[in-house]
Amino acid sequence: MTEELKNNNEILLSIRGLEVNFHTYRGIIQAVRSVSFDIKKGETLALVGESGCGKSVTAHAINQLIPMPPGKIDKGEIFFEGKDLLKLSEKEIRAYRGDKISMIFQEPMTSLNPVFKIGKQIADVFMTHHKISKKEAWDRAVRLLELVKIPSPASRANSYPHQLSGGMRQRAMIAMALASPEPGLMIADEPTTALDVTIQAQILRLLAELKAEIEMSVLLITHDMGVVAETADRVVVMYAGRKVEEAEVHDLFEHPGHPYTLGLLNSLPSNEKYKGQTRLEAITGQVPDLLTIGLWCPFENRCKYAKDICRKEFPEKTEVEPGHSIWCHQVGKLD
Amino acid sequence: MVRFLIKRLSLLIPTLLGVVTLVFFMIALSPGDPARVMLGERANKQQLETLRAELGLDQPLGTQYGLYLKRMVRFDFGKSIKTGRPVMEEISNLYPATIELAFFAMIFAATIGIIIGVLSATRKNTWIDFTSMVGALFGVSMPVFWLALVLIMIFSVGLDLLPTGSRMNVRYYFESITNFYVIDAIILLIREGDPKYLSSAVKHLILPSVALGTIPLAIIARVTRSSMLEVLTQDYIKTARSAGIKESRVVYRYALKNALLPVITIIGLQFGLLLSGAILTETIFAWPGLGKWLYHAIEARDYPAVQGGVIIISTTFVLINLVVDILYTLVNPKIRLQ
Numbered sequence: 001m002t003e004e005l006k007n008n009n010e011i012l013l014s015i016r017g018l019e020v021n022f023h024t025y026r027g028i029i030q031a032v033r034s035v036s037f038d039i040k041k042g043e044t045l046a047l048v049g050e051s052g053c054g055k056s057v058t059a060h061a062i063n064q065l066i067p068m069p070p071g072k073i074d075k076g077e078i079f080f081e082g083k084d085l086l087k088l089s090e091k092e093i094r095a096y097r098g099d100k101i102s103m104i105f106q107e108p109m110t111s112l113n114p115v116f117k118i119g120k121q122i123a124d125v126f127m128t129h130h131k132i133s134k135k136e137a138w139d140r141a142v143r144l145l146e147l148v149k150i151p152s153p154a155s156r157a158n159s160y161p162h163q164l165s166g167g168m169r170q171r172a173m174i175a176m177a178l179a180s181p182e183p184g185l186m187i188a189d190e191p192t193t194a195l196d197v198t199i200q201a202q203i204l205r206l207l208a209e210l211k212a213e214i215e216m217s218v219l220l221i222t223h224d225m226g227v228v229a230e231t232a233d234r235v236v237v238m239y240a241g242r243k244v245e246e247a248e249v250h251d252l253f254e255h256p257g258h259p260y261t262l263g264l265l266n267s268l269p270s271n272e273k274y275k276g277q278t279r280l281e282a283i284t285g286q287v288p289d290l291l292t293i294g295l296w297c298p299f300e301n302r303c304k305y306a307k308d309i310c311r312k313e314f315p316e317k318t319e320v321e322p323g324h325s326i327w328c329h330q331v332g333k334l335d
Numbered sequence: 336m337v338r339f340l341i342k343r344l345s346l347l348i349p350t351l352l353g354v355v356t357l358v359f360f361m362i363a364l365s366p367g368d369p370a371r372v373m374l375g376e377r378a379n380k381q382q383l384e385t386l387r388a389e390l391g392l393d394q395p396l397g398t399q400y401g402l403y404l405k406r407m408v409r410f411d412f413g414k415s416i417k418t419g420r421p422v423m424e425e426i427s428n429l430y431p432a433t434i435e436l437a438f439f440a441m442i443f444a445a446t447i448g449i450i451i452g453v454l455s456a457t458r459k460n461t462w463i464d465f466t467s468m469v470g471a472l473f474g475v476s477m478p479v480f481w482l483a484l485v486l487i488m489i490f491s492v493g494l495d496l497l498p499t500g501s502r503m504n505v506r507y508y509f510e511s512i513t514n515f516y517v518i519d520a521i522i523l524l525i526r527e528g529d530p531k532y533l534s535s536a537v538k539h540l541i542l543p544s545v546a547l548g549t550i551p552l553a554i555i556a557r558v559t560r561s562s563m564l565e566v567l568t569q570d571y572i573k574t575a576r577s578a579g580i581k582e583s584r585v586v587y588r589y590a591l592k593n594a595l596l597p598v599i600t601i602i603g604l605q606f607g608l609l610l611s612g613a614i615l616t617e618t619i620f621a622w623p624g625l626g627k628w629l630y631h632a633i634e635a636r637d638y639p640a641v642q643g644g645v646i647i648i649s650t651t652f653v654l655i656n657l658v659v660d661i662l663y664t665l666v667n668p669k670i671r672l673q
Contacts, residue, residue: 065577098579105577110570115592115667125578160668176578 011079012217013039013062013185018076020057023069029290031057031071033241039185044211044218046232046249048225048264052287054241055221059187062219063097064090081184099129102177106190108169112161118145118172119157125179144175147213148206167199171206183216190222204231225268229253237261240288240298242314247324257318257326259303297329305330336664343660347653354649355407359400362638372636373416412643417635422643426625430647431514432502433617433624437609439517439540440548445602448552449591452559452598457586459564467556474553483546483619490542500621502539507532543620547613551605558601562594569593595666603659607652 020032032054039045047055060066061073062085078085080101085093097103105111113121122141126132132140138157145153148171161169170191177186188207192200208231211218220232228235228249235252237245237260245258256262263283285302297303300310307329315329370386371378387393391402406413412422451471455464491499502516503509509532512519517540520532566572567590575589576582614626625644632640664670 063577065573094579094581096579097577103574103577105570105574107570111574113571113575113589113593114669116589124580128578128580162669173574176574179578 010040011038012041012043012081013219014077014079015058015062016077016079018058018061018078019074020054020061020066020071021074022071027291030241030293031290032061034075035238035241035243037236037243037246039217039219041217042211042215043233044220044231046220046222046228046235047238048222048228048235049238050223050287052240052290053238055238056189058238059103059189059219059221062185062187063101063103064093065097065103095129098125098177098179100184101187102179102183102185103187103189104170104173104177104191106193108166108173108194111173112169112176114161116160117157118159118161118164122157122172122176122179125176129179141175141179144178145172147178147210148172148175150175166195167202170195170199170203174203174206174210178210178214183214185217185219187219188221191220192227193222193224200227207231225264226270237264240293241290242298243327244299245326245328251321251324255320255324257320257324257331258299258328259305259330260299263302297327303330339664340661343657347657350653351650354653355404355646356400358642358645358649359403362642363396363399367636369416369636369638407646412646413639415632415640416637417632417640422639425628425640426643426647428514429623429625429628432516432622433610433613433626434651435515435517436540436543436547436613436616436622436624437606439544440609441551441602441606443544444548444552444555444605448555449559449595449598451552451556453563453586453591455556456560456563456567464560468560471553471556474549474556477549479546479550480615480619482549483542483616486542486546487619497542498539499542500539500619502622503532503535507535543616543622546620547609547616551602551609554605555598555601559594559598562597563590566590566594592666596663599659599662599666603655607655610651611648 014036015038016036018032018035019030022029022031035054035058037045047058049055057066057071061076062078062080064073064085066073073086076086080096085096088096112118116124119138119141122144123134123137126137126140127134130137142153142157145157150156150168150171156164156168161172164172174191177183191207192203195203204227207218210216218231220227222228232249235245235247235249236243237252237258239260245252245256245261247257252261253265256265260283263281266281267283269280283302288298288301295314296312297306297310297314300306303310309329315327317325317327318331319325320331368383369390370383370392374382374386384393391399394402410423412426414420415422415425418425451467455467458464487499490497509516509519509523512522516536517533520536523532524530567586572585572590575585580589611626611629613622613624614630616622617624617627625648629641629644629648631637632644
C-alpha cells in the first residue's frame with residue numbers, strides 16, 4: 001500500500017482505516033470507524049454528514065489536533081505526500097500545521113485572537129515557519145490580505161478582530177491559512193456556517209478563485225448540501241462515524257446510492273419535489289448513541305429499506321458505477 | 336488613548352471629593368469629643384471651649400466642612416493630637432515604608448502566582464496541579480502573623496540568613512533621601528559605589544514581603560488558573576495550534592495575554608488591601624509603616640491623624656484603580672477603542 005501511494009503522484013492525502021475513539025468516564029465513544037479516502041492534488045473533497053458524525057474528528061486527526069486525552073487515534077494511517085503523519089513526533093507534525101496543512105474554522109467571530117492585530121497574527125504564522133524578519137512577515141501578511149480581497153489591506157492589517165465584520169474575519173482567517181508558500185491542503189471546517197447567505201456566497205467564490213491561483217487541495221467539512229453542490233469535486237458522506245457513500249459530486253446529486261444520502265438530499269428546501277409544498281421531509285428517528293453502537297449498519301434504525309442483515313453486519317463496499325461507491329445492503333434503485 | 340486618559344483622569348476629581356467627604360462625615364458623626372480626648376478628663380469647661388474654638392469645632396457643620404475642604408486641597412491635615420507634629424509630615428515619613436513593602440510583596444505574589452496558575456492550568460489534573468492548588472488553599476487560609484513567626488523562626492533564628500525585622504542594618508550610618516530605602520540604597524550605590532546598603536535593604540524586605548504576599552499569591556494563582564483554563568478552550572487557541580505555533584508560545588503569548596484581564600483586577604485590589612492591611616506584618620517585623628501608625632492613631636482618637644491616614648490610603652486606592660484601568664487598555668484593545 002505504501003509503495004503504491006508513494007508512486008502515485010496524483011494523490012496528496014490518503015486516509016486508510018482510520019479509527020478514533022474518545023475514552024471517557026462513561027465509556028468509549030467510537031467517533032470514527034475504519035474511514036478511508038483519498039484527496040487528489042488540486043481537488044476539493046467535501047466531507048458531509050450531520051453533527052456528531054465524525055467529520056470534524058476525521059479532519060482534526062489529519063493534523064492531530066484532537067484533544068488527546070480523551071481522544072485517541074487507535075488505528076489507521078494518514079499518508080500526506082507519501083509520509084504517514086500518525087508516525088511523526090509532535091514536533092514534526094507541528095512543522096506541517098499551518099505550512100502544508102492549514103485550517104479554517106467555523107466561527108470567524110471567535111477564531112481570531114481578540115488581543116492581537118490581524119496583521120500580527122498572520123505574520124506570526126510566517127515567522128513560525130520561515131526565518132524572515134518581522135517587517136518582511138508583516139509585508140507578506142498585508143499582501144495576503146490583499147489576495148483575499150480585503151479592502152485597504154495595509155490599514156486593515158492594523159485592525160483588531162472586533163473591528164472587522166464576520167465576512168472580513170473569515171477572509172482574514174483564510175489569509176492566515178494561506179500563510180505558507182505552498183499550501184498543500186486546506187481543511188475548511190464549516191467555513192460558511194456562521195455567515196449570512198450573501199457573505200457565504202462571497203467566501204465560497206473566494207475559495208474557488210484562490211484554488212485556481214494557488215495549487216492546493218481543499219477538504220471541505222460541511223452539513224450544507226448547497227455548499228457541496230457549489231464547491232466540491234467529490235463527496236464523502238459520513239454517518240455515525242462510518243463512511244457510507246463516496247461519489248463525484250454530480251453523480252451523488254443525480255443518483256444518490258445510500259438511503260441516508262437520499263434523505264439528506266430530500267430534506268433540501270431547494271429540492272424540485274417541494275414545488276408548491278410547504279412541509280419539508282425529514283429523516284425520522286435519531287442518531288444512535290456512539291457509546292453503545294454495534295458493529296452493524298448504524299443507519300438501520302432510521303432506514304426504510306432496513307432488512308435483517310442490516311442489523312447483523314456492516315455492508316461491504318459496493319461500486320455502483322466507476323468512482324461511486326456505497327456501503328449499503330440495499331443496492332439498486334431507491335425511491 | 337489620549338482621550339481615554341483625559342476622561343479617566345477627569346473622573347478622579349469627583350471620586351476623590353467623595354472620599355474626602357465620606358471621611359469628614361464619618362469622623363464628625365463618630366462619638367467622642369476630640370477636645371475632651373486631647374485635654375483629658377480633668378479639663379474644665381472653659382479650657383474645653385477654648386480648644387473647640389481653636390479647632391473650629393464650635394462652628395456649624397457646614398462651615399466646618401467648607402474649612403476642611405479648603406485644607407484638603409492644600410494637603411493640610413492639621414497637627415497630630417498625640418505628637419503635635421503635622422500629620423502630613425508623619426505620613427510622608429511612614430507611608431513610603433508601607434508602599435515599599437506592599438510593592439515587593441505584590442511583585443512576589445504576582446510573578447510566582449501567575450507562574451503557578453499557568454503551570455497548573457496547562458497541566459490540569461496532574462500532581463503539579465493538585466500540589467499547587469492545595470498549596471494555594473493553605474496560602475489563603477494561613478494566618479499572616481503565624482506565617483511571619485514561622486518564617487522568622489526558620490530563616491532568622493534557625494538558619495541565621497535574614498534579619499528578624501526593621502528596614503536597614505542599624506549599624507550602618509544611613510540617612511534616607513526618599514524614604515524608599517531601596518531607591519535610597521541604589522542612589523548610594525551609584526554615588527558611593529558601596530552595595531552594602533542595597534543588599535541590607537533587600538535582605539530586610541524578603542521575609543515581610545513573603546509573609547504579606549502569601550495570601551495574594553494564593554488568590555492570584557487560583558484566578559490565573561481558572562482564567563487560563565477558560566481561555567485555553569477558546570477557538571483562537573485552536574487556530575494558533577492549527578497554524579503550527581509552538582505550544583509554549585501558544586500558552587505564554589496567545590493565551591496568557593487574554594487570561595490576564597481578571598488577574599490584573601485582582602492584583603490591583605490586593606495591592607490596595609496590602610497598603611491598608613499590613614498592620615500585622617508591620618508589627619511583627621518592626622516595620623515602621625503607616626498601618627501600625629494608623630492603628631495607634633485610631634486607638635488614641637487622634638482625629639487629624641486618622642483623617643489624614645484614611646484619605647491618603649483611599650487616594651492611593653483610587654490611583655491604583657486608575658493604573659489598573661490603563662493596564663486594561665494595554666492588554667485589551669476592545670476597551671481601548673470604546
